[in-house]
Structure formats: structure tokens, C-alpha cells
Amino acid sequence: MSNLTQFFAQDAVDVARHLIGWHLQVGDSGGVIVETEAYRDTDEASHAFRGQTPRNAAMFGPPAHIYVYRSYGIHWCVNFVCTTGSAVLIRAVEPDNGLALMSERRGTNDLRNLCSGPGKLCQALGIDLSFNGLPLDRPPLRLTAATDPAVAVVSGRRIGISRNVEPLWRFGLKGSAFLSRRFPN
DNA sequence: GTTGCGATTGCCT
DNA sequence: GGCAATCGCAACT
Numbered sequence: 584m585s586n587l588t589q590f591f592a593q594d595a596v597d598v599a600r601h602l603i604g605w606h607l608q609v610g611d612s613g614g615v616i617v618e619t620e621a622y623r624d625t626d627e628a629s630h631a632f633r634g635q636t637p638r639n640a641a642m643f644g645p646p647a648h649i650y651v652y653r654s655y656g657i658h659w660c661v662n663f664v665c666t667t668g669s670a671v672l673i674r675a676v677e678p679d680n681g682l683a684l685m686s687e688r689r690g691t692n693d694l695r696n697l698c699s700g701p702g703k704l705c706q707a708l709g710i711d712l713s714f715n716g717l718p719l720d721r722p723p724l725r726l727t728a729a730t731d732p733a734v735a736v737v738s739g740r741r742i743g744i745s746r747n748v749e750p751l752w753r754f755g756l757k758g759s760a761f762l763s764r765r766f767p768n
Numbered sequence: 769g770t771t772g773c774g775a776t777t778g779c780c781t
Numbered sequence: 782g783g784c785a786a787t788c789g790c791a792a793c794t
Contacts, residue, residue, distance in 0.1 A: 620775070622775075628775070629775085630775075633791085633792095636790080636791070637790085638789080638790060638791085652775085652789095653788075653789065653790090654774070654775070654776055654777095655773095655774060655776050655777080655786080655787065655788080656774090656786080656787035656788030656789065657776070657777075657786070657787055657788080658776055658777070660775065660776080662775085672775055674775085700776070700777070701775070701776075702776050702777060703776090703777075741775075742775075742776095743774085743775055743776070744774095744775060745774085763776095
């Protein structure tokens with residue numbers, strides 16, 4: 584069992600909190616994860632809540648793999664699978680390489696607008712449904728632990744959901760200019 | 769077979 | 782801040 588598999592084989596809320604500051608590489612572009620949300624298997628807001636279906640099957644697959652889904656018929660969003668039926672939604676990334684490629688895909692040169700949202704970062708990094716189920720430790724994906732293990736993390740309510748809205752299962756890098764939205768405080 | 773609705777974004781006022 | 786765009790899926794009849 585790889586270190587990455589062990590890291591993801593724990594509660595999704597812990598994984599979401601600890602993923603802040605990790606580096607995600609997708610092919611020739613990548614950056615630092617600055618915003619996440621946790622979705623537990625027993626969570627009414629989770630795609631997995633009503634059990635396994637063809638769409639959410641990757642959430643019931645092995646940990647340290649990704650689950651990609653279409654949002655609002657337009658966007659792609661990417662999750663990192665944790666324990667069975669739970670996952671972490673990646674909501675924002677601070678771009679740090681492959682900037683020209685990401686700018687071209689996004690149609691803007693505004694660094695803060697490249698990956699500041701779950702749909703945006705998939706477009707910038709070139710993630711679509713063909714990536715669904717891929718492992719995080721093999722090309723084209725590479726996930727590496729934070730260089731600074733003591734990053735300041737803030738939390739808040741998850742965005743865009745209508746059920747189970749109370750838990751503070753959204754996490755962000757404190758003070759980051761690359762979040763999808765500011766955190767209250 | 770039909771229907772209702774999103775783990776969003778960008779444009780408009 | 783409001784709202785349209787857009788479509789696959791799952792939950793109905």
C-alpha cells in the first residue's frame with residue numbers, strides 16, 4: 584500500500600483539511616491546492632448518499648483515485664476518492680506551472696481567474712470525463728505532499744449545496760488570493 | 769418515456 | 782446581486 588493510499592484511507596474531512604498546500608500536477612500544468620470540500624458517504628449533500636450508480640461509481644472505487652462529474656451540464660469537477668463512498672472536492676488551485684497552457688484553455692491571462700473554482704480548475708488543467716477513475720500517483724496525474732506542513736487553514740460552510748449545509752467541511756489556505764470565494768472572518 | 773434539478777460560471781444590471 | 786446557459790442522470794409515472 585502506497586503512502587498516498589494510506590493518506591486517503593482516512594476520514595474525508597481530515598483529508599480535505601490536510602490537502603491544503605499539496606501540489607497537483609496534471610500533464611504539463613499544475614499548482615498548489617488552496618481550497619477543498621469534504622463529502623462523506625453518509626452526507627446528504629454527497630453524490631454517494633443514495634448509493635452507487637454508474638455516474639458515481641468512482642467514489643466507490645479505491646482511494647487515491649479521482650472522481651470526475653459534470654456540473655450544470657457545462658463544467659467538469661474533480662474529487663479525490665477517500666474511504667468508500669467519500670471524497671474531497673478540489674475547489675481551487677494556485678497555478679504555478681504551465682501558465683501559458685492554462686491561460687489558453689481558460690481564455691484569460693488573469694492568474695487569479697485560472698483555477699479559482701471547481702469548474703475553472705478542471706478547464707485550466709484539462710481534466711474531463713476521460714480522467715474519471717485515474718490514480719493520483721501515475722501520469723498524467725501527480726500529487727505531492729505540502730512542502731510546508733504547518734500551513735494556516737481556515738474552514739467554513741460548503742458552497743452551492745442545499746442539504747446538510749451546517750458542517751464546516753470547506754477548507755482553504757488562509758489569506759490566499761486564489762480561492763473561489765473568501766471565507767467569512 | 770418524462771421530468772426536475774444540480775458540489776457552476778460568466779454576463780448583465 | 783440576479784439569472785440564463787445546458788445536459789446527464791436518477792427518480793418518478
